[in-house]
Amino acid sequence: MSSATAFYLLSTLGGYLVTSFLLLKYPTLLHQRKKQRFLSKHISHRGGAGENLENTMAAFQHAVTIGTDMLELDCHITKDEQVVVSHDENLKRSTGVNANISDLKYCVSIKMRDKLIPGAYWGL
Template sequence: MSTSAAIYLLSTLGGYVMTSFLLLKYPTLLHQRKKQRFLSKHISHRGGAGENLENTMAAFRHAVNMGTDMLELDCHITKDEQVVVSHDGNLKRSTGVNVNISDLKYCEAKVKEKTNEFHY
């Protein structure tokens, strides 16, 4: 390899490395920072799980009364294509019954959770 080819190769590689580092460190040089349409400082997952029975209207009302900015909930679809609000796709943790929500019809998916048990 000639000296001029080696210099060209090293300068190209050096320029690539420097450009990559610069764009990694300062990505806003290429991409503008997205404007936040909604500033959320506090999100209540499952309506504030641990404070009330999760994913219930009581939990969501309590979270709103406590000043939450956003409510977050998880939905699953039953066998007959109805929407059920539940964090887990399986009812074992909340009801003690080891069955998937997608395997049940809506009329079979009854709320059985009565207490607020904590599992750490």
């Protein structure tokens, strides 16, 4: 390999490494920093599932009381197109009944509330 080719390869590799380092260290050289629409320091997943029965009004109210900035919940649609708040599509973990919410009518799924298992989040 000639010295001119070696110089070209080394300078190309060096330029690539310097450019990569600079863009990794200062990504705003290419992209503007996104403005946050709101400041959120504390998000209660499922209303704070570890502290209350998940996705319940009691859990959401407790989370707001302790100062959460955002509540997170999951919704699913029943067979008759009603919205149900549940983390899982399948009810096995939370009620012990192996059924999908999308396969049940709302009147049947609402009866599952009595079967909710406290602590099901940890598999207890």
